Amino acid sequence: MSTVTGAPSGRVWRGSLRVQLTAVFGLLFFVAATAVLAGSLILVRNGMRYSLDLAFDPRVFPVSNEMTKAVIVSSMERNLLAKGGITVLVVGVLATTAGWLAAGRLLRPLHRITSTAERIAGRTLHRRIALEMPPGEVKRLADTFDRMLDRLDGAFAGQERFIANAAHELKTPLVINRTLVEVAMNRPDAPVELLRLGENLLAVNARHERLIDALLTLARAEDALTDRVPLDLADVCDAVVTAAEPEAERQRVRLEAGLDPAPSIGDPILLEQLVRNLVDNAVRYNESGGLVRVTTAHDRHGPRVVVANTGARISAHEIPVLFEPFRRLTDRVGSARGSGLGLSIVRAVARAHGGDVTAEPRHGGGLTVTVALPARHDHARLTGA
Numbered sequence: 518m519s520t521v522t523g524a525p526s527g528r529v530w531r532g533s534l535r536v537q538l539t540a541v542f543g544l545l546f547f548v549a550a551t552a553v554l555a556g557s558l559i560l561v562r563n564g565m566r567y568s569l570d571l572a573f574d575p576r577v578f579p580v581s582n583e584m585t586k587a588v589i590v591s592s593m594e595r596n597l598l599a600k601g602g603i604t605v606l607v608v609g610v611l612a613t614t615a616g617w618l619a620a621g622r623l624l625r626p627l628h629r630i631t632s633t634a635e636r637i638a639g640r641t642l643h644r645r646i647a648l649e650m651p652p653g654e655v656k657r658l659a660d661t662f663d664r665m666l667d668r669l670d671g672a673f674a675g676q677e678r679f680i681a682n683a684a685h686e687l688k689t690p691l692v693i694n695r696t697l698v699e700v701a702m703n704r705p706d707a708p709v710e711l712l713r714l715g716e717n718l719l720a721v722n723a724r725h726e727r728l729i730d731a732l733l734t735l736a737r738a739e740d741a742l743t744d745r746v747p748l749d750l751a752d753v754c755d756a757v758v759t760a761a762e763p764e765a766e767r768q769r770v771r772l773e774a775g776l777d778p779a780p781s782i783g784d785p786i787l788l789e790q791l792v793r794n795l796v797d798n799a800v801r802y803n804e805s806g807g808l809v810r811v812t813t814a815h816d817r818h819g820p821r822v823v824v825a826n827t828g829a830r831i832s833a834h835e836i837p838v839l840f841e842p843f844r845r846l847t848d849r850v851g852s853a854r855g856s857g858l859g860l861s862i863v864r865a866v867a868r869a870h871g872g873d874v875t876a877e878p879r880h881g882g883g884l885t886v887t888v889a890l891p892a893r894h895d896h897a898r899l900t901g902a
Contacts, residue, residue, distance in 0.1 A: 534627075535620045542616030543609065550605040554598070561597055565590045626655045630662060687729050695722050734790055734862050750779035750788070750820050750890075751813045757792045758811055761800060769805045770826075772796075779813040779820035781890050783870045791866040792822060794859040795886055799826035803883070819872070819892040825885040831878045839876065839884075840864050863888065 626648055633646045645666060648659035701707065702715040758774050765772045781788075792811075799809040807827035814821055842861045860874075863886070867874045872890035879885045 535617070535624055538620040538624075539613060539617040542620070543613035546612045546616075547605070547609050550609060554601045554605055557601065558594055558597060561593055562590055565593055626650060626659065630655075630659055634662070684729070684733050688726065691722055691726050691729070695719060695726075698722070728858075734787075745782055746785060747780065747782050748785055748788070750781055750792075750822055751776040753785070753789050754792050754811050754813055754822060757789060757796050761793075761796045764797075765800050765809065768800055768803065770800050770803045770807050770809055772800075773808065773810045775810070775812040777812075777814050779815045779822070781820045781870075781892075783890070784866075787866045787869070791863050791888065792824075794863050795822070795824040795888070798859045799824050799884075799886075802826070803828045807883075815892075818889065820890050822888045823885065825879055826883045827879070827881070828883040830882045831884055833878055836876050836878070836884075840874075860886075 629648065630646055633644055645663045646659045647663065648656055650656050698715045698718045702712055707715075754774065754776055758772055762772055796809065796811060803809065803826050809824065809826045812823045814823075840860045840863075842858055860876075864874050867888050867890065870890050872888060874886060874888045876884055876886045
């Protein structure tokens with residue numbers, strides 16, 4: 518999302534259109550007022566010299582005529598310059614203040630458009646600007662933006678319907694296949710060859726089901742969040758770690774958890790899927806007797822989840838590949854069993870919540886993955902909740 522949030526205050530002020538307009542108004546006024554004051558000085562000098570030439574007859578004041586006129590003209594110029602300068606300064610400050618207020622009023626419709634765009638950037642496509650003002654450039658811009666949002670909203674609604682229909686059409690044949698294979702395997706006279714074939718078919722079917730579930734989760738994560746509730750990531754991680762313990766024992770991997778409170782807000786199902794993918798990957802891509810450590814914390818930047826595991830050494834240049842859909846490191850143990858969507862889903866869910874995910878190689882082998890989410894008040898501002 519691209520907002521001015523988090524930008525240095527100096528940069529925001531320098532880029533503010535209101536500040537720029539006010540500066541232009543004030544500068545134009547001071548230039549014009551300075552020109553008027555200079556013209557007034559010239560007019561006063563010429564007028565005073567003409568008046569003094571008429572008032573001081575050289576025949577009456579033969580010696581002090583020029584000196585007296587020069588003193589009088591100089592005094593008048595200093596007086597006009599001092600009082601005129603103060604007047605220009607005071608009126609200039611008032612004019613600049615008026616320019617600031619006028620610029621704010623003129624830019625108010627643009628601020629409304631910007632705030633709506635920021636909320637939409639937080640994936641709330643149901644909002645509209647609905648600007649009520651006389652026809653003009655800004656009104657036309659707002660109406661065009663609303664029409665674009667209508668088309669986007671319709672496109673996303675169509676995508677959601679497609680995902681729901683695809684889920685049904687794709688999963689139904691797999692369920693039927695699984696049922697038929699299980700029925701055939703449960704026949705009393707089923708030969709050993711049929712049982713082995715059935716086991717292989719069930720394994721392939723299960724992998725396809727997991728792949729479809731992962732694709733649907735990825736599509737949902739990249740779509741608008743429909744459920745946002747306050748939650749604690751420590752509770753989510755605790756439930757996932759508890760559920761993953763049997764698989765970790767089967768893989769001979771030790772699970773450890775250091776769960777400090779990490780309050781956040783978001784979709785609990787998607788966030789649970791995020792943590793589950795991290796833990797499952799950390800257990801699957803590990804070594805016998807290895808370790809998986811899950812920690813949660815909350816600092817001034819917001820809540821975060823860190824999952825670190827032992828395992829094969831991974832180079833820094835290989836990490837970006839892990840977050841691409843259907844990309845796996847073929848030399849990693851167990852890579853053939855995965856769908857290649859685990860970390861893609863993690864990144865999609867994190868970004869849908871206004872956060873992000875980073876990974877770095879762990880010293881001695883393995884990976885450390887950190888998911889950072891915004892704090893509750895920051896999340897509400899970013900997503901428009």
